[in-house]
Amino acid sequence: MQVPSPPKGAAGCGAAAPSPQRAAAAPGSTRATGRRALLLLPLLAAPRPAGAHSELRRSVPAAGAVLTTPPERIELHFNERVQLTALRLRRVGGEEIPLPRRAIRAATAETIALPPLAPGEYRAEWRIISQDGHPVGGVIPFRIEPSRSP
Numbered sequence: 001m002q003v004p005s006p007p008k009g010a011a012g013c014g015a016a017a018p019s020p021q022r023a024a025a026a027p028g029s030t031r032a033t034g035r036r037a038l039l040l041l042p043l044l045a046a047p048r049p050a051g052a053h054s055e056l057r058r059s060v061p062a063a064g065a066v067l068t069t070p071p072e073r074i075e076l077h078f079n080e081r082v083q084l085t086a087l088r089l090r091r092v093g094g095e096e097i098p099l100p101r102r103a104i105r106a107a108t109a110e111t112i113a114l115p116p117l118a119p120g121e122y123r124a125e126w127r128i129i130s131q132d133g134h135p136v137g138g139v140i141p142f143r144i145e146p147s148r149s150p
């Protein structure tokens with residue numbers, strides 16, 4: 001699934017937002033800094049404190065997990081309601097694992113059932129539309145160990 005590239009300014013969402021806000025709040029800031037902060041304020045006028053976009057809080061399997069039994073599902077837990085727009089599971093050096101279709105909805109958590117997975121290295125790539133409208137994505141690598149018969 002193709003997801004459009006982030007709009008201009010998306011990359012600066014988390015990084016650029018705090019400093020002008022801090023400048024505006026600091027009582028001793030210079031006039032020049034204050035004016036720049038004022039000019040930037042309309043862009044930052046979001047009803048959210050930090051102005052950062054949504055993020056993945058945790059996942060099951062966790063990133064970097066080494067599993068002795070194949071996971072039956074992937075769980076994604078976000079810090080706020082987001083729309084999961086894509087989830088792709090790929091075996092490293094191998095094929096993409098087909099996943100069930102989901103309705104796109106706003107939720108803080110998503111659970112995706114997995115087909116039986118063979119031992120190997122996997123990468124789950126997720127994409128969301130953040131609550132501030134920005135696309136955000138990440139990768140969860142995990143490994144399934146071959147089962148050892150006693």
Ligand SMILES: [Cu+2]
Pocket residue numbers: 010013014051052053054130132133134
């Ligand atoms: Cu954002």
